[in-house]
Amino acid sequence: MKIILGAIQLFLLINTISVAEIINIPADIDSIQGGINMAVDGDTVLVQPGIYVESINFYGKNIVVGSLMLTTSDTSYISKTIIRADTSVGPHDRRRVITFENGENSTTLLSGFTIELGFSYNTLFGCNGGGISIDKSNPTCTNLIIRNNWSCKGGGVYCDSSAARFSHIKVLSNFAGRPDFSCTGGGFHFENSNLHLENILIINNESSCGGGIFCFNSELILNNLTIKNNCGESGGGIFCENSDITMDGVTITGNIAAGSAHAAPGFGGGICFVNSNLNIINSIIYNDTATYGAGISNFYFSNPDSSYISLSRVNIINNFSENSGGGLYIRSNTKCAFDTFNRCNIYNNYANQSGKDLFSDCLNITSVIVDTFTVLEPDSFYAYPLEKFTFDINNVVMTNINIGYCETPTNFVLFQNYPNPFNPSTRIKFQIPNAQFTTLKVYDTLGKEVSTLVSKKLNSGTHNYTFDGKNLASGIYYYQLVAGDYREVRKMILIK
Numbered sequence: 001m002k003i004i005l006g007a008i009q010l011f012l013l014i015n016t017i018s019v020a021e022i023i024n025i026p027a028d029i030d031s032i033q034g035g036i037n038m039a040v041d042g043d044t045v046l047v048q049p050g051i052y053v054e055s056i057n058f059y060g061k062n063i064v065v066g067s068l069m070l071t072t073s074d075t076s077y078i079s080k081t082i083i084r085a086d087t088s089v090g091p092h093d094r095r096r097v098i099t100f101e102n103g104e105n106s107t108t109l110l111s112g113f114t115i116e117l118g119f120s121y122n123t124l125f126g127c128n129g130g131g132i133s134i135d136k137s138n139p140t141c142t143n144l145i146i147r148n149n150w151s152c153k154g155g156g157v158y159c160d161s162s163a164a165r166f167s168h169i170k171v172l173s174n175f176a177g178r179p180d181f182s183c184t185g186g187g188f189h190f191e192n193s194n195l196h197l198e199n200i201l202i203i204n205n206e207s208s209c210g211g212g213i214f215c216f217n218s219e220l221i222l223n224n225l226t227i228k229n230n231c232g233e234s235g236g237g238i239f240c241e242n243s244d245i246t247m248d249g250v251t252i253t254g255n256i257a258a259g260s261a262h263a264a265p266g267f268g269g270g271i272c273f274v275n276s277n278l279n280i281i282n283s284i285i286y287n288d289t290a291t292y293g294a295g296i297s298n299f300y301f302s303n304p305d306s307s308y309i310s311l312s313r314v315n316i317i318n319n320f321s322e323n324s325g326g327g328l329y330i331r332s333n334t335k336c337a338f339d340t341f342n343r344c345n346i347y348n349n350y351a352n353q354s355g356k357d358l359f360s361d362c363l364n365i366t367s368v369i370v371d372t373f374t375v376l377e378p379d380s381f382y383a384y385p386l387e388k389f390t391f392d393i394n395n396v397v398m399t400n401i402n403i404g405y406c407e408t409p410t411n412f413v414l415f416q417n418y419p420n421p422f423n424p425s426t427r428i429k430f431q432i433p434n435a436q437f438t439t440l441k442v443y444d445t446l447g448k449e450v451s452t453l454v455s456k457k458l459n460s461g462t463h464n465y466t467f468d469g470k471n472l473a474s475g476i477y478y479y480q481l482v483a484g485d486y487r488e489v490r491k492m493i494l495i496k
Contacts, residue, residue, distance in 0.1 A: 022046050032056055032065065032083065039063045046070065047113075049080035055095040055118075056083065058139070060102030067112030069143055078143055082114045085149075096120040096129050096151065100137040106165065108139040115144060120151035120158075127151060128189070129158030130174060138163045147172040154189030154214075155205060162190075167198040173491055175476075176207035176214075177421065183207050184239070185214035186230060192216075198223040204491055206231045210239030210272075211255060222247045229254040229490060231416040233264065234299055235272035236288060241299075243276045250283040256416035257290035257297075265291035267299050267329070269319060274299045277308045281342075284315040289415055293329025293359070294319035295349065305332035312339035318411070321351035324384070325359030336366050343371035347397045348410075355384035362388060371395055414481040414488040417467070421493040424470040428453065428479055431462045436483040442467055443478045450477065458483075469494045 020042040023035040027048075033056050035045035044064040058065075067081035068074065085097050097118035098110065110132075118130040130149030132141065134157070146156045146169060155174030157166075176183040186205030188197075195218065202212040202225065211230030213220075215238075222245065227237040236255030238245075257266030269288030271278070273296075285295045295316045298305050309330070316327040326349030330336055338344055346368070349357045357374055360366060365388060372395040373382075380386045415429040432438060438458045442451040450472060453465040467479070474496045480489045 020044065024048070025052075026050075036061060036063065036065065042107075044070070047081055049077060051082045051084055053084050053086050055085060055097060055099070057099040058102065058104050058108060058137075060104060062105050062107045064109040064111070066109065069112035075143065078112055078145055079114055081112060082116060084116050085118045087117055096131065096133050097149065098132040099129075100139050100164075101133070101135040102137065104137040104139045106138050106140055106163075108137075109142070110139060110144070111142045113144055115146045116148050118149040118151070120149075128153045128160075130155050130176075132157045134159045134162045134164050136161045138165075140165045141169065142166070143168045145170045145172065146174065149174045151176055152183045154185045155207060156185075156187045158185070158189045159193045159195065160191050162193045163195065164193075165196050165198075166200060168200070170201045171203070171205060171212075172201070173204045175205070175493065177493070184209045186211045186232065188213045188215075190215040190218045190220065193218045195219070196221045196223075197225060200225045202227045202230065202237075204229050206491065206493070208233050208260070210235045211237065213238045213240075215240045215243045215245070217242045219243065220245045222250050224249045226251045227253075227255065227270075229416075231256050231258055232266075233258060233260045234267040234290075236266070236269045236290065236416075238271045239268070239273075239299075240271075240276045240278075241274040244279075245276065246279045246281070247283050248281045250280070252283070252285045253287050254413070255288045256418075257294075258416055258418045259291050260419070265323065267292050268297035269294040269321075271296045272299050273297075273307050273309075275305055275307055277310075279310045279312075280314050281312045282314075284317070286315065286317040286319060287411070287413055288319045289322075290319075291322045293325040294321040294351075295327045297325060297329040298331045298334055305334055307332075307334045309334065309336045310339070311337070311344050313342040314344045316344070316346045316357075317348055319349045320413075321349075324351050324354040326351040326355065327357040329355070329359045329361075330366065331361035332363065334362055335364055338367065338369040340369055343369060343394065345372040346370055347372055347374040349374075354380075356382050358383040358389060360385065360388035364388075365390060368392070372397060412481075412483060412486040412488070414479075414490055416490055417479065417492045421495040422469070423494065423496050425466055425468045426492060427464055427466055429462060429464045430481050432458060432460055432483050432486075434460045436486075438463075438481070438483040440465060440479065440481050443480065444472075445476055445478075453479075467492075 067077040069077040130151035131146040155176040171187040186207035211232035212227040252270040259266035269290035270285040440453040
């Protein structure tokens with residue numbers, strides 16, 4: 001009798017074990033969502049190259065959804081396998097591309113796709129995450145291109161109450177914005193989350209606050225990121241509030257804090273922070289632009305601010321502030337600590353007014369311990385007010401004679417237009433280090449030239465031109481600077 005019962009129990013156990021299956025798209029079913037609906041936990045939805053026009057929800061299933069990159073390790077399948085929102089419907093009927101909102105765990109994998117043209121702009125379908133929205137879920141997202149998506153929060157990716165992991169991702173030309181209120185996180189928006197980002201490019205994204213990354217009440221670990229050419233009113237690269245961030249091997253360059261059309265100044269071209277702890281290691285912050293604190297800055301409108309910054313082997317170089325604090329701008333109760341052994345470099349930053357490299361409106365004295373500074377014995381021209389700083393400097397890049405900052409630029413820079421979005425006109429600024437035949441042209445999204453702002457030989461220096469879009473339709477436009485072998489393109493948005 002015991003043998004019979006044991007055999008019955010074994011039979012039942014075998015028949016209750018679900019063997020993981022591979023569901024092939026489109027061979028088994030023609031849509032990715034259809035494959036997800038068929039799948040059970042542990043299954044894989046394997047997607048052939050093509051363009052899939054659909055909005056996808058994982059519905060709590062802990063499964064793998066991937067392109068042929070999963071089985072071949074051929075990264076070219078990322079750009080060949082596209083999940084795209086339906087653009088044939090009106091904006092109020094369009095939806096984001098990917099949704100995780102039912103507690104998916106870390107075994108849930110999304111890998112090997114281009115995710116594009118998502119639109120999350122209305123309350124019916126949600127305003128968060130044009131490309132990907134993650135709410136109270138912890139998926140793993142790898143080997144993705146997330147581009148040209150739009151929402152109110154997190155143009156590319158939105159995370160709330162999440163411990164998701166992101167790696168080997170390109171986040172390109174996403175936008176978070178609405179004309180009726182301030183929006184956050186052009187590339188990523190994080191809140192109430194604990195996240196790890198690794199090997200990620202965040203380029204040409206835009207929002208009101210945090211052009212590349214916006215984080216609130218979150219803990220982030222950032223490894224080997226490039227945050228480039230993003231734009232926000234404050235926090236062109238990163239804006240963080242009530243958050244803890246560790247950055248290792250991060251490059252932050254060409255970002256701009258443009259301020260708002262209502263004359264509010266822009267803080268933190270590279271990084272803007274409020275009541276946060278920043279631990280920055282082995283990183284470089286250069287060629288960023290802001291009204292205040294072009295490299296790193298407190299957000300001025302938060303008082304008091306008890307932030308803490310730790311800098312170890314960080315380079316803050318060639319940033320440009322239209323007012324004060326070209327490299328670093330700190331205030332209130334903020335404490336800034338420089339590593340004594342793994343020294344930083346701060347030099348060749350510029351500000352139109354006070355503190356070319358450093359500015360402090362802080363209650364604390366900051367001990368600046370660096371390997372290289374602009375000069376050996378800084379005066380208030382370089383660090384303002386001087387009594388707020390002490391210095392330990394090993395090397396310098398120029399003599400200690402204060403003859404004013406050299407106005408001749410040393411490299412090419414195409415700045416983000418201001419204001420942006422705009423209606424109907426905006427200013428475009430660029431700098432060239434030597435006399436060059438230079439063109440500055442504007443194109444629509446189809447690549448058609450709509451305006452030539454300059455086409456002639458220009459002297460070295462900074463140049464400004466006005467673009468008038470009064471005869472153009474609302475939408476995204478691109479402006480391209482060509483000077484000799486240098487080429488750079490940036491995005492701007494006309495909203496009427």
